[in-house]
Amino acid sequence: MVPLNYYLILSAIVFAIGVVGVLIRRNLIVVLMSIELMLNAVNLTFIAFSRFLGSMEGQVVVFFVMAVAAAEAVIGLAIIISVFRHRETLDPQEMQLLKW
Amino acid sequence: MVIFFVLAVMLVGLSLLVVFVRNVVHAAVALVAALMIIAIFFLTLQAPMVGVLQIMVYAGAIMVLFLFVIMFLNPMTPERPRRAWWGLGVLSASLLAIMLLFMVSKGQLGAGPLAGTEWFGSPETLAKSLFTEFVLPFEIASIVLLVAIVGAVVLAKRER
Numbered sequence: 001m002v003p004l005n006y007y008l009i010l011s012a013i014v015f016a017i018g019v020v021g022v023l024i025r026r027n028l029i030v031v032l033m034s035i036e037l038m039l040n041a042v043n044l045t046f047i048a049f050s051r052f053l054g055s056m057e058g059q060v061v062v063f064f065v066m067a068v069a070a071a072e073a074v075i076g077l078a079i080i081i082s083v084f085r086h087r088e089t090l091d092p093q094e095m096q097l098l099k100w
Numbered sequence: 101m102v103i104f105f106v107l108a109v110m111l112v113g114l115s116l117l118v119v120f121v122r123n124v125v126h127a128a129v130a131l132v133a134a135l136m137i138i139a140i141f142f143l144t145l146q147a148p149m150v151g152v153l154q155i156m157v158y159a160g161a162i163m164v165l166f167l168f169v170i171m172f173l174n175p176m177t178p179e180r181p182r183r184a185w186w187g188l189g190v191l192s193a194s195l196l197a198i199m200l201l202f203m204v205s206k207g208q209l210g211a212g213p214l215a216g217t218e219w220f221g222s223p224e225t226l227a228k229s230l231f232t233e234f235v236l237p238f239e240i241a242s243i244v245l246l247v248a249i250v251g252a253v254v255l256a257k258r259e260r
Contacts, residue, residue, distance in 0.1 A: 002104045005204055007141075010108045012200035014115050016193045021119035023189030029124055029170060033131050036162070037115055040138050043154075051145040051220070056229040059150050059221055063230065066157050067241040071248035073162045077169045078255035084173050085258075 007048035015041040028083075028090045032076045039069050103144075111137045124170050128163060135159040147221040 014037060021034030043062045050058025080090065087094060114137065117130035135158045142151035230238055 002101060006104065006108075007145075008204040009201055010111065012197055012204060013112055015200070016197035017112070017115040017119055019196055020189050020193040023192065024185050025119065027124060029166065029173075030119075030127055033118060033127060033166065036158075037118060037131065037134065040135060040158070044138055044141055047142050047145050047147050047150060050147065054220070056221075056225055059147050059226055060229050060234050062147075062150050063153070063226070064234075064237060064241055066153060067245060070157060070162055071244050073165060074248050074252045075255070077165060078252040081169065081173065082255050090173070 004048055004052045008045060011041040011044040011048070014038075014044070026091050026093060028080050028092055029077075031092065032073065032080070035076075036069065036073065039065060107137055107140060111141075125167070128166050128170060131166075132159050132163045135163070145221075149221060149223045149226045 018034045018038035018041060021037065022031050025031055025034065043065055046058040046062045046065070050056065050062075083095065084090060111134055114130045114134040118127050118134060121127045121130065135154065139151045139154040139159065142148075142154055
């Protein structure tokens, strides 16, 4: 049986990779996919703790995270489509109308 | 144990692909593979219900939506690399990783798992927990999904 710490370390690494993606990419769709990657790293932590502490709460929380992630992806992609119609770009640096 | 390391290396490699590949479609396919591997981890951690949901909802529905939007927008302009942000991004992410790994290594939870029963994560036990303790969050999640559907329709509607 694999110890719990290995799962936590793996999920920390994947989460950090997701953070890199959010910070350095200039494509809104890839940024959104990196956020999904981070959410999944957290889900892995929840499931590992749920298994190792022998309680169901972790799995229930993962269920809710999935529901909210689906809603977030839908809204995010709708916003991206609407922004793309106005600006013809997916670069977050171009969207600075509210910045002075 | 060997399987864990093979899957872990594959997961980290696929995550790096998602972040660093230039082609958006290739990144999406790599993300699908990464989500599949996470689903396999769920199955090995005795969470079959959540693992199947992971494949159906994440790797199925959400990623099809992503691919649909990528094909729909078809952004052909190549992405200009943001060199100035590379140092900052990699620095902050490695700081975060070091912090998390330090906290994990300090933990004392390295002991073996509790003796879970054979049907620890079965749909039955998950549903029992979901519909007794967590009924209110469950109902709120349905409202969240409804609001998301309405919001997506309103946002993506063509203005006239």
